[in-house]
Amino acid sequence: MRRRKSREKQIYYGMALLAAVFIVVGLTAAVKGGSEKGAEVSKVAAVKPEDEKKADEARTKEKEGQKSDEDKKVKADNPDIRVLLMTNGFSDATHSQVTLASDSGMTVTYGNKKKIYKGKKVLKLKPDHRWFKKGTVRVKALDGKLTVKSIKRGDGMPSYDGVIELRSTAEGIAVINELPVEKYLCGVVPSEMPASYELEALKAQAVCARSYAYRQMEKYAYPEYEAHINDSTSYQVYNNSAQAKASSKAVEQTAGQTVRYKGEIVSTYFYSTSCGKTTTMEAWGTKPGEKNGYLYSAEVKGADGDYEKDLPWYRWTVKVPAETLSDLIGLNTGKDVGLLRNIEITKRGPGDVAIVMKATGDKGSVTVKTENKIRRALGGSEYKIKRQDGSETDGRDLLPSAFFTIEKKGGKFVIKGGGFGHGIGMSQTGANEMAKQGKDYKEILKLFYKDISVE
Numbered sequence: 001m002r003r004r005k006s007r008e009k010q011i012y013y014g015m016a017l018l019a020a021v022f023i024v025v026g027l028t029a030a031v032k033g034g035s036e037k038g039a040e041v042s043k044v045a046a047v048k049p050e051d052e053k054k055a056d057e058a059r060t061k062e063k064e065g066q067k068s069d070e071d072k073k074v075k076a077d078n079p080d081i082r083v084l085l086m087t088n089g090f091s092d093a094t095h096s097q098v099t100l101a102s103d104s105g106m107t108v109t110y111g112n113k114k115k116i117y118k119g120k121k122v123l124k125l126k127p128d129h130r131w132f133k134k135g136t137v138r139v140k141a142l143d144g145k146l147t148v149k150s151i152k153r154g155d156g157m158p159s160y161d162g163v164i165e166l167r168s169t170a171e172g173i174a175v176i177n178e179l180p181v182e183k184y185l186c187g188v189v190p191s192e193m194p195a196s197y198e199l200e201a202l203k204a205q206a207v208c209a210r211s212y213a214y215r216q217m218e219k220y221a222y223p224e225y226e227a228h229i230n231d232s233t234s235y236q237v238y239n240n241s242a243q244a245k246a247s248s249k250a251v252e253q254t255a256g257q258t259v260r261y262k263g264e265i266v267s268t269y270f271y272s273t274s275c276g277k278t279t280t281m282e283a284w285g286t287k288p289g290e291k292n293g294y295l296y297s298a299e300v301k302g303a304d305g306d307y308e309k310d311l312p313w314y315r316w317t318v319k320v321p322a323e324t325l326s327d328l329i330g331l332n333t334g335k336d337v338g339l340l341r342n343i344e345i346t347k348r349g350p351g352d353v354a355i356v357m358k359a360t361g362d363k364g365s366v367t368v369k370t371e372n373k374i375r376r377a378l379g380g381s382e383y384k385i386k387r388q389d390g391s392e393t394d395g396r397d398l399l400p401s402a403f404f405t406i407e408k409k410g411g412k413f414v415i416k417g418g419g420f421g422h423g424i425g426m427s428q429t430g431a432n433e434m435a436k437q438g439k440d441y442k443e444i445l446k447l448f449y450k451d452i453s454v455e
Contacts, residue, residue, distance in 0.1 A: 077255075077256055078180045078181060078182045078255075078256075079180070079181055079217065080162070080178050080179060080180055080181070081178075081179065081180075081181045081184050081213060081216075081217055081228055081229070082165075082176050082177070082178045082220075082225075082226060082227045082228050083176065083177045083178075083179075083184065083227065083228070083229055083230065083231050083238055084174065084175070084176055084221075084222050084225055084227040084229070084230040084231070085148065085151060085175040085176070085177055085230070085231050086230050086231055086232050087151070088151060088152050090230075090231070090232035090233070090234075092172075093171075093174065093222070093230070094169055094171040094172030094173060094174050095150060095151075095172050095173045095174075095175055096126070096127075096172050096173075097124065097125065097126045097127075097150060097173070098124070098125050098148065098150050098166060098173050098175055099122065099123065099124045099125075099148070099149040099150040100122070100123045100125075100139055100146055100147065100148060100149070100164060101120065101121070101122045101123070101146075101147045101149050102120075102121070102141040102142065102144065102145070102146050102147065103120055103144070104141055104142040104143035104144050105117050105118040105119055105120075105121055105141070105142040105143075106121060106123070106139055106140060106141050106142060106146060107139070107140050107142060108123070108131075108137065108138070108139050109137070109138045109139075110131040110132075110134045110135065110136070110137045110138070111134025111135060112134075113134065116142070118142070122149070123139065125137070125166060125173065126173075127168045127169070127172055127173055128168075129168070132166075132167075132168035136165060136166070136167055137165070137166040137167075138163050138164070138165050138166075139163065139164045139165075139166070140162070140163045140164070145159035145160055145161055146159065146160050146164050147159040147160075148160065148164065148175065151175075153239060153240045153241075154191075154240040154241055155240065155241050155242040158239045158240075160177045160179070160187075160239065161179045161180075161183040161187075162177060162178050162179025162180065162183065163177070163178045163179070164176070164177055165177075165178055167225060174222075174224075174225045174227075176225055176226070176227050177231075181210070181213055181214070181217070182251060182252075182255060182256075184213065184238065185206060185209050185210055185213065185251045186243050186247065186248045186251050187238050187239040187243060188209045188213075188236050188237065188238050189202060189205050189206050189209055189247040189248075189250060189251060190241045190242065190243055190244045190247040191236075191237040191238060191239060191240040191241045192205060192209065192236060192237055192270070192428075193205040193247070193428050195241075195244035195245075195246045195247045196246075197246075197428075197431075197432045197435070198432055198435030198436055199246060199249065199250060199435070200431075200434075200435035200439065200440050200441045200444065201428070201431040201432040201434070201435040201441070201444065202246055202247050202249075202250035203250040203253060203254050203440075203441035204426065204431050204435075204441040204444040204445050205247075205250065205270070205426075205428065205431070206247070206250045206251045206254045207254050207257050207258065207259060207268070207441065207445060207454060208259065208268040208270050208425075208426055208445070209236055210251075210254070210256075210257065210258055211258040211259040211265055211266060211267065211268045212235075212236060212267055212268055212269075213228075213229075213236070214258055214265050215265060215266065215267045216228050216229045216235060221235070254441070257454055257455065258454070258455060259294075259445060259449055259452050259453075259454060260452060260453050260454075260455050261293070261294040261449070261451065261452050262290075266292075266294055266449075266452070268425055268426065268445075268449060269295070269422070269424045269425035269426070270425050270426040270427070270428055271419075271420070271421025271422050271423060271424070271425065271426075271427060271428065272313065272419075272420040272421040272427070272428055272429060273308055273311060273313040273314065273419050273420040273421065273427055273428070273429045273430070274300045274308060274418075274419045274423065274427035274429075274430050275314065275315070275351075275401065275403040275417070275418025275419035275423070276299065276300055276301060276306040276308070276309070276314070276418065276419075277297060277298065277299055277300065277351035277352065277403070277423075278296075278297055278298045278300065278351055278423055278424065278425065278427065278448065279297055279349055279350050279351035279353040279371075279403075279423045279424055280292075280295050280296060280297055280349065280350045280351075280424065281295055281424065282349040282350060282355065283349050283350075283353045283355055283370065283371040283402065283422065283423065283424060284370055284371065284372065284422075284424070285355075285369065285370045293450065293451070294449045294450050294451060294452050295424055295425060295449070295450075296350070296450040297350035297351040298447060298448055298450070300427055300430045300447070300448075302434070302437060307430050307433035307434055307437075308427065308429050308430050308433055311429055311433075312387040312388060312389045312391060313387060313388075313400065313418075313419060313420040313429070314388055314418055314419070315387070315388040315416075315417070315418050316385050316386060316387045316388065316400055316416075316417055316418065317385075317386045317414070317415070317416050317417075318383055318384075318385050318386070318395070318399070318413075318414070318415040318417075319383070319412050319413075319414050319415075320382070320383040320412060320413055320415070321411060321412050321413075322339060322340050322408065322411050322412065322413060323339065323411075324380075324382050324383065325340055325343075325378070325413050326338065326339050326340040326361060327382075328377075328378065328379070328380040328382065329359050329366065329377050329378070331380075332376055332377045332378075332379065332380075333359075333366050333368060333377050335364070335366045336363060336364075337359055337360065337361030337362075337363050337364050337365055337366055338361035338362040338363030338364065339361050339362050339363075340359060340360070340361045340408075340413070341360050341361055341362060341408075342359075342360045342408065343357065343358070343359045343360075343406050343408070343413060344357070344358050344360075345357055345405075345406065346358050346367075349371075351403065351423060352403060353371055353401075353402045353403055353423055354371065354374050354402045354403070354404060355369065355370060355371060355374070355402070356368070356369050357369075357374045357377070359377070371401075371402035371422060371423070372398070372402075372422065374399070374402050375398040375399040375400075375401070375402055376397065376398055376399075378399045378415070379395065379396060379397045379398045379399050380395050380396075380397075381394050381395050381396065382395065383395045385400060399415070399417070400417060400419065400420045400421075401417055401418065401419040401420055401421060401422070401423060402422075402423065403417055403418050403419050403423060404416060404417030404418070405417075425448055425449065426444070426445070426448040426449070427448070430448075431444045431448075434447070441454075442454050
């Protein structure tokens with residue numbers, strides 16, 4: 001009985017010992033597993049910030065890439081144009097000195113140096129300024145526009161968006177305004193067409209000005225300054241008149257739109273007033289062809305007749321003494337023909353524009369070709385021009401247009417003409433009269449330019 005109890009005790013203690021072993025092993029495994037799990041958690045916790053950092057960097061790069069793509073698109077849709085700013089009266093390409101100012105202050109960059117001027121700082125630079133030893137000087141307002149106080153325009157001292165770049169040359173300082181083309185157009189449209197005109201006419205003007213600008217931006221007119229154009233009538237008048245809400249609205253509402261012919265952006269020439277008809281490039285001595293076929297002789301009229309029939313410049317008359325006109329032709333053509341006996345238009349182009357003129361005097365004769373040279377040969381301030389509304393104005397360097405007839409009556413030559421400008425492309429007053437009659441800008445453009453699209 002004792003032995004049996006003893007054996008039972010042994011079995012009991014053995015089982016207890018075995019259970020204890022299992023418990024210890026289980027606890028050890030649990031502790032180990034917990035430690036490994038904890039280590040795993042710690043490892044994740046340690047790596048997570050780095051992963052998040054990389055993820056953040058990736059997201060930042062992606063955003064920057066998207067922003068860069070957006071910037072590239074904006075740049076592509078609104079590229080920079082470089083405009084050479086002429087001197088007062090648009091008489092010269094370089095300036096003897098330049099004065100710049102901005103109420104907000106300005107940033108000046110030259111060489112690898114950059115200076116920031118705060119407040120109403122005024123900079124005066126001459127061609128020998130020390131900054132030019134580093135090369136080109138670029139100036140930008142800290143906020144808003146930069147005023148060029150050394151230039152006078154029709155609206156006073158002009159202010160400019162973008163950057164004013166200065167280059168010192170042997171002749172003086174070249175001043176280039178670099179800015180987005182849409183900003184540039186806000187300074188062109190009111191300088192080329194009165195801001196009081198109808199919105200649809202202003203929109204037509206904006207599209208014309210943009211198309212012309214894009215064509216000019218294909219190459220530099222002034223490669224020595226890397227400038228596409230200047231700000232005078234040689235290209236498009238820019239910033240001569242103050243920007244206006246109506247014209248800026250016209251630019252904004254037609255943003256990016258150009259005139260295309262056979263898929264290509266074309267040069268959309270324009271002028272003040274038509275005589276009821278337009279002409280072609282033949283007036284400038286260029287033969288009509290596939291590339292300029294959009295410039296045709298249009299009839300500027302609607303259901304009630306010529307759109308501009310009631311405007312002052314629609315018809316005009318000049319009466320000038322033979323002696324005076326003899327002097328003008330000798331001065332303007334460089335050939336003294338003596339006292340004029342006869343002036344004859346020997347060739348006319350589409351729309352009845354004069355393209356070849358022969359002037360004969362008692363000392364010989366001179367032949368003048370193209371509408372511009374004919375107008376210049378007969379131009380001068382020594383006579384008056386009487387418009388159809390009875391108002392008079394002094395003659396100018398150019399005859400109002402080359403749509404005219406001329407005959408000698410007694411001791412005077414009588415010139416009867418119509419319109420104001422070269423007569424190629426869009427008549428601005430014609431566009432305004434069309435807008436008054438409810439035509440939109442695309443209808444206006446499609447009257448003056450043949451087989452075009454506005455895109």
